Amino acid sequence: MQIKFPFDANKPVAGEASVELDIPIDTVFLFIGEQFFDNYPKWAEEVIGFEPLTGKQVFIGAKAKQIREDNGSQVESIFEITDYQPHLKLIFQGLSAPYKHSYLLESREQHPLTRLTFRFELLELEVFMRPFEKLIRSAIEDGAETTVENIKKLIVVECA
DSSP: OOOOOSSOTTOOEEEEEEEEESSOHHHHHIIIIITHHHHHHHHOTTEEEEEESSOSOOOTTOEEEEEEEETTEEEEEEEEEEEEETTTEEEEEESSSSEEEEEEEEEOSSSSOEEEEEEEEEOOOOGGGGGGHHHHHHHHHHHHHHHHHHHHHHHHHHHO
16 A cells, blocks of 8 residues: 655755846856856855866766765765756756756846846655755755855956
């Protein structure tokens, strides 16, 4: 007999945040996309170890290993770039852990010039963690806000 839960155990828990940048989309994508392997550890402050595994060129299938400080623990994972479209998006997904990061760019004719949206998805959540889903979602949303603010600060300083 299969147990029925009042929730979908495989439903992702996600959060996203956006920021408007008074910087052309080409410049923003250069920083986030083309120079990802150099800049990611700068804006992801919880990353304490980072190693590109396939060189520093960004392409679909490129892999990297990261070590993150997470609530006092070090968590190592390997991820792979799964979608890379210049000036539009960069998406990577964990191979050794169930997560997905999406960086989406929109060019705007009016001021500011570029809208950056970051989305983090925890693709699976252990059954025993489901009662804490709202708390986890809140933490993910806070992390997404921090990520876009960190990127904005870095881009303004490095690309101004």
